[in-house]
Amino acid sequence: MQSAILVSVTFVCGVMAAILLLYSIAIVRKARPSNREHMDPLPWGIALVWGAVNVLQSHVSEIAPTSMLLRWKRRLQLAGLEYILRPEEFIAVRAISMAIAGILAGLVAWFLKLDGVWTRTLVLGALALGWVYPAIWVGDRKKRRDKEILRTLPGYLDLITLCCQAGLGLSAAISQAVQKGPRGALHEEFERLLREMRTGMSRIDALNAMAERMDNKHIRGLVSNLTQAESLGASIADTLAAIADQRRTERFQHAEKLAMEAPVKMLGPLVIFIFPVTFLVIFFPLAVQMFSTLK
Template sequence: MSDQLIPWTITGIAMLSAVLFVYAFMTLMEEMPETDRRYMDPLPLPLRIIWPAVDFIAIHIGERLPVEWLEKVRSSLNRSGLSYLLTPEQLFGLQVISVGFFFAVSHVLLTAMDASSFALSMAIGLLGFLFPFLSIRDRRLKREKEIVRALSIYLDFITMAVEAGLNLNGALLQAVEKGPDGALKLELHRVLRDIKAGMNRSDALRSFAERLRLREITTLVSALLQAEKTGASVGKSLRIQAEQRRVERFQRAEKQALEAPVKLIFPLVAFIFPTTFIILGFPIAMKFMYEL
């Protein structure tokens, strides 16, 4: 009799656990506050699909993460231009979803190849935790290159506007209106928005340099603040900065041109030379075999 009760007991415990889990999950979903994204960037389609799960993890787990880690992630999001798309807590939720996705896909593929391994699937899933960070890092590097490339153009606009008689605020406004689209235009527009909101211009420029943490931007902001503090000519300081950035841009292009032959060595040795030898040697080898 006792042997017959064991399966029923296990089944009852499992059903009760499932009911309690569903009840707890529904309770947590009802307690979730509605996310206000009126002042945030629109979500791309893949994120919109999984966003309820990301929000759930961010609210119930992400808010309990260490403050130091959250500030570090917030700085990385600022530098990559994603601070108006998601918060550090939501990024953690996206990482957890990425772990589950990588684990499920790797497990299905390994099972289809008759090489199922829970440890390997778990290792691939843990790599999924780093995937959002790697994507943010690539976006940050690409964005920084774009900003440095466009800086000399915007400095020319600002310098001409200042030398024409405008103050620095008016020169920044003219540069934003006339300059090319890109990450630097968005950042300068954010500086002007901070100034219009009541922030001191010096503080807005310091915040601009702190967000990007680029040597070129930090040098420019330091020169502008020093010129305002000492009463020096802002136009002259901007002219010096514009010439310096133009020289550095030429030096970067020259460096990349000199590095091109070195970077071509591996493709030549690994792909082009063997293919050339095969094309040239195949008729010779066939003729030699025919003669023998």
């Protein structure tokens, strides 16, 4: 009787394993590899799991709601990742990150021989962290991009102003600034601006498209001032010089603000780490001496 039950269970498990294997093979064969002909290089961490991302991304595009894909497309665009990852690829990266975090947490729980409650808590926490971490990475990329724009915008405006004062038009001045300016987010956006103007888009429309892509208040102010100056016939060079001075002042004020916040941010580590050690060094010899005299 027991042997018959064992054979039946083994047969059912074998059938389920075969079905799962065939389903996995069908998913892999159905997957459509992503075309990265005009895309930027992948970060090394994503490149390691790109084979699995290629398998999942086609299924994500069929399952995920359109609103979610549009929302992540916008967030990737604001973070400067528009030509690195597509929305369905990013969601696939989140799923793979969650799976890897869960597997690693399970291995850690097995190695430490944790009981059931702690194992479930650790695995669930790792799954949540694995799902959220790529979104945190995108948010950090956007913050670094905004800081870089604030730091490099006055320099680019100075280059464009000098070229305009030398007699070049705005498009030629931007081209010279792209050639001479530092690499970064502004360099990429100005290059894209020039490409759009070469394909026939008007300068005002290309500037507005750049402001919409970056969604940065400094870039929006620059585009608004340039549009107004061009419509009123004002001097582009004088307008750019005034904007550059204003952005340089804002950058200096931002640096002053960060310097004023430094003592407040240092207060927590001082109270938690430095003050207890200082008190221990001061009062420990006194306590030892007091106990020795009492004895």
